[in-house]
């Protein structure tokens with residue numbers, strides 16, 4: 275009988291999780307990690323699952339979308355989540371960790387697992403015949419990125435993430451904002467937030483003075499930052515530049531007054547359910563608390579709920595709505611799965627979670643079983659649905675949030691907190707009922 279074996283490329287969060295999940299299912303794994311032979315520019319150690327920046331895996335407050343995702347992962351026997359709880363440091367409602375202890379726990383678990391062979395080597399091209407999970411992250415090495423491009427098509431791999439904030443529709447004040455597309459052209463209306471001269475002046479002063487994120491050494495001088503300007507950079511070029519750029523008011527008369535504002539901020543529908551909107555042309559490098567402060571000055575967005583704040587950073591990710599199926603393998607090659615930030619999810623927990631699903635499906639493919647599409651009533655299922663069905667022309671990575679999960683009609687009348695608690699209960703019940711835990715649980719979790 276042929277040996278059951280999977281190649282996992284990348285020993286980060288998603289790759290170690292995928293390797294662990296395969297091993298728990300009795301499948302041998304060759305896990306390739308290029309560090310320390312080849313470095314990335316963001317990682318500093320040779321440990322597996324190194325956290326490149328913050329030491330927080332997000333909230334564990336049960337009202338929070340990221341907390342739900344982590345709870346689902348826990349139910350699925352996640353090595354990363356269990357290690358995080360073991361390495362936890364006090365941080366209020368956040369699951370923050372002692373980063374060294376955290377990645378050492380994971381490194382030990384992988385190195386001591388008899389089903390996993392860790393190989394410190396750069397993989398330069400996707401193997402032809404082996405069942406493979408690619409989890410090489412936002413800083414995938416150049417040769418492998420070339421190979422992925424060859425497999426998926428040149429235009430289907432992005433190297434930078436220039437994202438404008440995304441917010442929930444229900445939190446927009448529609449007494450101030452109004453729906454209209456410019457000159458009433460095209461289908462689907464935008465939501466517009468008009469500003470008078472005094473409001474614009476205050477906004478412009480705030481945006482040019484707001485604090486920015488420092489670019490990392492490896493991000494400086496990239497063509498990205500020259501061709502796609504952050505909104506604060508446009509603003510800094512003169513008082514009127516925004517009004518002749520992303521905040522152009524012409525053709526956007528408020529139907530209630532028949533007049534257009536001195537400037538207008540436009541919001542564009544971001545998902546099929548039309549409960550998420552992004553701010554058009556507002557890709558930004560401002561610090562996150564500054565984005566909240568300055569963008570809440572926009573009339574209509576005073577109390578807005580952001581599900582994702584803007585970022586501009588180096589980030590390699592697939593155009594997943596085009597190339598990836600909801601089972602996380604390529605349409606073009608069913609034996610090549612992707613996991614982690616490369617799939618277009620954003621964040622430590624989200625990256626790890628896709629590693630679990632990729633492993634479950636790689637194991638199923640090996641066993642000749644039907645692949646699993648996780649229901650979109652779960653946070654992980656909703657995330658994967660989003661990344662594989664969002665608008666491919668404007669696809670930007672996303673983290674877990676309540677806007678992407680399906681809400682049944684009977685929940686709609688509930689207040690926000692009760693609704694979230696019910697959605698959480700439903701999601702965890704779904705994960706439990708799917709019975710996804712391996713029968714042979716070789717190594718404790």
Ligand SMILES: Cc1cc2nc3c(=O)[nH]c(=O)nc-3n(C[C@H](O)[C@H](O)[C@H](O)COP(=O)(O)OP(=O)(O)OC[C@H]3O[C@@H](n4cnc5c(N)ncnc54)[C@H](O)[C@@H]3O)c2cc1C
Nearest residue numbers: 284286287288308327328397410411415614615621622625
């Ligand atoms: C600078 C930076 C800061 C970030 N900060 C945060 C943050 O604070 N909070 C947050 O939630 N998210 C953050 N992210 C986003 C993201 O969640 C993390 O990058 C996360 O680590 C992604 O997990 P991953 O498993 O997909 O990739 P990684 O954890 O990066 O793992 C990929 C692994 O693959 C290896 N590799 C790459 N190419 C090859 C190859 N060809 N062969 C073999 N091995 C290879 C790499 O060395 C790496 O170890 C940040 C991203 C970046 C780039």
